[in-house]
Amino acid sequence: MSNEWEVLISAEALQRRVRELGEAISRDYAGREPLLVGILRGAWVFLADLVRCISIPIRCDFMGVSSYGPQTESQGLVRITSDLSEPVTGQDLLVVEDIVDTGLTIDYLLRNLSARRPRTLKICTLLNKPDRRRVEIPLDYVGFNIPSCFVIGYGLDYNQHHRELPFIATLPPSALSVSPPG
Ligand code: IMP
Numbered sequence: 001m002s003n004e005w006e007v008l009i010s011a012e013a014l015q016r017r018v019r020e021l022g023e024a025i026s027r028d029y030a031g032r033e034p035l036l037v038g039i040l041r042g043a044w045v046f047l048a049d050l051v052r053c054i055s056i057p058i059r060c061d062f063m064g065v066s067s068y069g070p071q072t073e074s075q076g077l078v079r080i081t082s083d084l085s086e087p088v089t090g091q092d093l094l095v096v097e098d099i100v101d102t103g104l105t106i107d108y109l110l111r112n113l114s115a116r117r118p119r120t121l122k123i124c125t126l127l128n129k130p131d132r133r134r135v136e137i138p139l140d141y142v143g144f145n146i147p148s149c150f151v152i153g154y155g156l157d158y159n160q161h162h163r164e165l166p167f168i169a170t171l172p173p174s175a176l177s178v179s180p181p182g
Helices: 011-028 044-051 104-114
Strands: 006-009 035-040 059-067 078-082 092-100 120-128 141-145 168-170
Touching: 011 044, 011 120, 011 141, 035 044, 044 059, 044 092, 059 104, 078 104, 092 104, 104 120
Parallel strands: 035 059, 035 092, 092 120, 120 141
Antiparallel strands: 006 168, 059 078
């Protein structure tokens, strides 16, 4: 299986870019204490590296989200599998996502979180697939824009596998399993 992977973003390039994002967040939120909301399960590796590149006080919480539908395609039917542990009214929320693809998941999350009346609500995503967008989303911090391919590694999975890879790789279509309809 490993021979089929093509590295799209190396571990070194990831670390460099995560450091830049951490520095930008530290500058932009200076004097405040943002609450970073990591979206499970894909964003935990990115979040773990990101917080260590931030030089101001922060807090972290998590939301678990699962999208219904075929394994590699979001249908916009989002289910919250675990919620934030505390109310977030009046706080500076920074949602930390692994990837924004169609945008349907983050659109749902933004609407859900803004109903809780935070002071500010911004998004930081490691990866962005702009060509696949189905709903306009204001992305405040983006690690990398990537083409419309399915990627794994650095927290991102295919069928719950490959999250442990230290780089981002493309999964060739031949590696995606198919099953008959119904
Ligand atoms: P969206 O709702 O289409 O933007 O999809 C968002 C979610 O789909 C992400 O949080 C990921 O969990 C998953 N996803 C989208 N593209 C990929 C990919 O290339 N690799 C792994 N997961 C992906």
